[in-house]
Amino acid sequence: MSSSEHGFGTRAVHAGWQPEEKTGAVMPPIYMTSTYVQDAPGRPRQGFEYSRTQNITRFALQDALAELEEGAAGFTFTSGMAAIHTLLLTLKPGDRIVAGDDLYGGTYRLFTQIAQRFGLIFDFIDTSNPESFRELPADTRLLYLETPSNPLLKLVPLQQAIDAAHAVGAEVAVDNTFATPALQRPLTLGADYVIHSTTKYIAGHSDVVGGALIVRDEGLKEDLWFHQNSAGTINSPFDAFLTLRGLRTLALRMERHCANALRVAEAMEAHPKVAKVIYPGLKSHPQHALMQQQMAAGGGMVCLEVDGGEEEARTVVQHLKVFALAESLGGVESLVELPAPMTHASIPAETRRKIGIADGLVRLSVGIEDADDLIADLNGALHRMC
Numbered sequence: 423m424s425s426s427e428h429g430f431g432t433r434a435v436h437a438g439w440q441p442e443e444k445t446g447a448v449m450p451p452i453y454m455t456s457t458y459v460q461d462a463p464g465r466p467r468q469g470f471e472y473s474r475t476q477n478i479t480r481f482a483l484q485d486a487l488a489e490l491e492e493g494a495a496g497f498t499f500t501s502g503m504a505a506i507h508t509l510l511l512t513l514k515p516g517d518r519i520v521a522g523d524d525l526y527g528g529t530y531r532l533f534t535q536i537a538q539r540f541g542l543i544f545d546f547i548d549t550s551n552p553e554s555f556r557e558l559p560a561d562t563r564l565l566y567l568e569t570p571s572n573p574l575l576k577l578v579p580l581q582q583a584i585d586a587a588h589a590v591g592a593e594v595a596v597d598n599t600f601a602t603p604a605l606q607r608p609l610t611l612g613a614d615y616v617i618h619s620t621t622k623y624i625a626g627h628s629d630v631v632g633g634a635l636i637v638r639d640e641g642l643k644e645d646l647w648f649h650q651n652s653a654g655t656i657n658s659p660f661d662a663f664l665t666l667r668g669l670r671t672l673a674l675r676m677e678r679h680c681a682n683a684l685r686v687a688e689a690m691e692a693h694p695k696v697a698k699v700i701y702p703g704l705k706s707h708p709q710h711a712l713m714q715q716q717m718a719a720g721g722g723m724v725c726l727e728v729d730g731g732e733e734e735a736r737t738v739v740q741h742l743k744v745f746a747l748a749e750s751l752g753g754v755e756s757l758v759e760l761p762a763p764m765t766h767a768s769i770p771a772e773t774r775r776k777i778g779i780a781d782g783l784v785r786l787s788v789g790i791e792d793a794d795d796l797i798a799d800l801n802g803a804l805h806r807m808c
C-alpha cells in the first residue's frame with residue numbers, strides 16, 4: 423500500500439490496487455467480462471452493469487495514474503488519440519483551442535482535419551516562448567500543450583502558461599507523454615488535464631497501445647466519465663493489465679532512459695559528423711534552465727541533425743543495428759525514426775519547415791540497454807556516411 427508520504431518509486435509500484443480481499447491477489451485479475459448479473463431489472467448485484475462503464479482492471483489502472491499524476495481521477499482509452507479525441511468531445515462548436523505549434527503529427531491531424539470540421543477553432547502558437555502567452559485571445563476555452571514537444575523537444579514554461587490561461591478563463595491540457603509523472607506533474611502546477619499516450623513510457627514495453635486523461639479537479643470527473651462512457655473509447659481489461667504491469671517499473675525505467683539519453687546526447691554533440699543535437703538535459707539546449715526548474719531530468723528522447731541533411735540521415739538510420747527503425751517511443755528498446763516522412767508526415771511539408779522540423783531530423787528514443795552499446799551503434803552508423 424502506498425500513501426502520499428511515499429516516494430514516487432514506491433507509489434509507482436503500489437498505486438491503484440490493494441491486495442484483493444477474496445484471494446489476496448497482488449495484481450488485479452483481468453476481468454474479461456462484458457456484463458454483470460442483475461438481481462432484478464435495474465438492480466445489478468454488485469453495482470456493476472456493463473464493462474464499458476465499469477471494469478475493475480481498468481479502474482485499477484485509472485486509479486494508479488490519477489495517484490501518480492496527483493489528480494482527482496483518471497480515465498483510460500484505446501489509444502492516446504482516443505484520449506485526446508474524448509477531451510475534444512467535451513467542447514462545443516465555436517470553442518477556441520490555442521495549441522502549441524510543435525505537436526505529435528496525429529494530434530495535429532485530429533485538430534486540423536477532424537475537429538475543425540465540427541466547428542472547433544484552433545490557433546497554433548510557439549508555446550516555448552513565454553511572450554506567446556501574453557496575448558491569449560479572451561475567448562480561449564482550452565490551452566493545449568505538449569512539453570517536451572514531439573519531435574523538437576521544446577519546453578513550455580508551464581507555470582506561466584497555466585496562469586495566463588486561467589487569467590482568461592481557459593482550461594489547460596498538458597500532454598505529459600514524453601516526461602511522464604516521474605519527471606513532471608503538471609496538475610500540481612494547476613493544469614486541468616494531463617494526457618498520455620500510455621503506449622509510450624507508461625506501459626513501456628512496446629506491446630500495447632493506450633491512452634489516458636487525468637483531471638485535477640473533482641468537478642471535471644463526472645463530465646469526463648460521461649464522455650468516456652458515452653463515446654465508448656475505453657481500453658480493454660487485458661490492455662489495462664499490461665499497461666499497469668509496465669507502470670510498476672516506471673520510476674526505474676525513467677532513471678535509466680534519462681541517464682542513457684544524456685550519455686548519447688553528449689557523445690553525439692562531440693561527434694564531427696553531427697551538426698546539431700537537441701536534448702533538454704544538455705547545457706546547449708536553449709531551455710536547459712527551464713528543464714532544471716520544472717523537470718527532474720531531461721527525458722529519454724534525443725534529436726539529431728547530421729551533416730549533409732536528409733540523404734545522409736537516411737543512410738545513418740538504415741545502418742543502426744541496436745536501434746530499430748520504427749515509429750513510437752518510450753519502450754525499453756531503443757528506436758530511431760525520421761519524423762518528416764514517418765510520425766509527422768501528416769503535417770504539411772511547408773508547416774513542418776516553418777516550425778523547424780528538418781527533413782533530415784533524426785529522432786532517437788533511447789532505451790534502457792547499455793549506453794556504451796548505443797553510442798557504439800550510432801558511431802558505427804555515422805561512419806557509413808560519405
Ligand SMILES: Cc1ncc(COP(=O)(O)O)c(C=O)c1O
Nearest residue numbers: 501502503526572599619621632
Ligand atoms: C506526444 C504524443 N501524444 C499522443 C500520441 C498519440 O498516442 P497513440 O499513438 O497512443 O494514439 C503520441 C503518439 O506518438 C505522442 O507522441
